[in-house]
Amino acid sequence: MAFTRKRKYRSEATKDKISAYLYISPFFIIFAVIGLYPAIFSLYLAFQNWNGLGEMTFVGLQNFSVVLHDSTFWKALYNTIIMGIMGTAPQLIFGIILAFILNQAYLKFKNAFRAMIFLPYITSMVAVALVFGVFFSNNDTALANYILNLFGMDSVAWKTSEWGSKIAISIMVFWRWIGYNTIIYLAGLQSIPKDLYEAARIDGATIFQQLRYITIPLLKPFIVLTVFFSTVGALQLFTEPTVFLGGSAFSRTEAMTVVMYLYRDAFSLQSFGTGSATAVILLGIIVVASAINTYLTSGIRKKNKGIKS
Incomplete structure (x- = not known):
């Protein structure tokens, strides 16, 4: 009986943690899509020659x-x-x-x-x-x-x-x-x-x-x-x-x-x-x-x- 209560308590605590992360997840998802991904992609583009439509060409530090x-x-x-x-x-x-x-x-x-x-x-x-x-x-x-x-x-x-x-x-x-x-x-x-x-x-x-x-x-x-x-x-x-x-x-x-x-x-x-x-x-x-x-x-x-x- 005690084991069942302890297991139930841990399950409720886990649910609380999951719900907390779900509440704050929209910010991190939006930040990853709008902020983090463009920043990483911009860093990648700094070493490429690209006009926005054609293929990318690696140019190193030329840019x-x-x-x-x-x-x-x-x-x-x-x-x-x-x-x-x-x-x-x-x-x-x-x-x-x-x-x-x-x-x-x-x-x-x-x-x-x-x-x-x-x-x-x-x-x-x-x-x-x-x-x-x-x-x-x-x-x-x-x-x-x-x-x-x-x-x-x-x-x-x-x-x-x-x-x-x-x-x-x-x-x-x-x-x-x-x-x-x-x-x-x-x-x-x-x-x-x-x-x-x-x-x-x-x-x-x-x-x-x-x-x-x-x-x-x-x-x-x-x-x-x-x-x-x-x-x-x-x-x-x-x-x-x-x-x-x-x-x-x-x-x-x-x-x-x-x-x-x-x-x-x-x-x-x-x-x-x-x-x-x-x-x-x-x-x-x-x-x-x-x-x-x-x-x-x-x-x-x-x-x-x-x-x-």
Whole structure:
């Protein structure tokens, strides 16, 4: 009798495990089909010469050599890094300031301001493209050029000039992502004990001193997190320059990014081998950036352990 009960108990436990795996299996199945398989197939294509229809031909490292000897690739990498810095660094700085302001007790309509700041992140890219396309038009009557003319500066061909396109796209990236980083910083600020700010105010610390000596040091883990996500996002920049430049996005190199270069090779030039090789190279760059952020995170943890001890 006892043996029968024990066997029944094990059977129920096994059923629970099976049902648990069945509940989570859809995610892993979808990930394997949509994420894992394309990644493995892309790695395989990096060593093949294939136009998408004919037979594949193994070429070894030839695709990597073609990409690394292509001046357009290095131009795209340069554009990606420059626009990444121009669009990422300001949003991280202003994100901390905005989060600090939104966390103040005396601020009224907090929820409304938080929703307004986060709104660009969930705005349709079609609407964003239309707004920024009008604002940064090449015409003298465009709002951006009108503002420049008010200060005595010449109009800029935002969609065709070297730095004009980079500045316009960087502003678009800044406008779209600053709310996302602000919300993360705001969550970090709410985890900081309010007693520290009260003690600082009693000691006569100004708002800037509170921001420098309390907020930023205690927000370091959140800063590392946002820098990591922003770095990876900047290296994968594609949507903003594509929708802003429109039809000329893949025919000009002033604002072409690495992902746009990859897309052009694969789907415009029908060279899936070099496109996949570019993806593998980009993955290596992202891994290096991730390793640097991991090192920074471990350094912060060591400092925190040293303080606690």
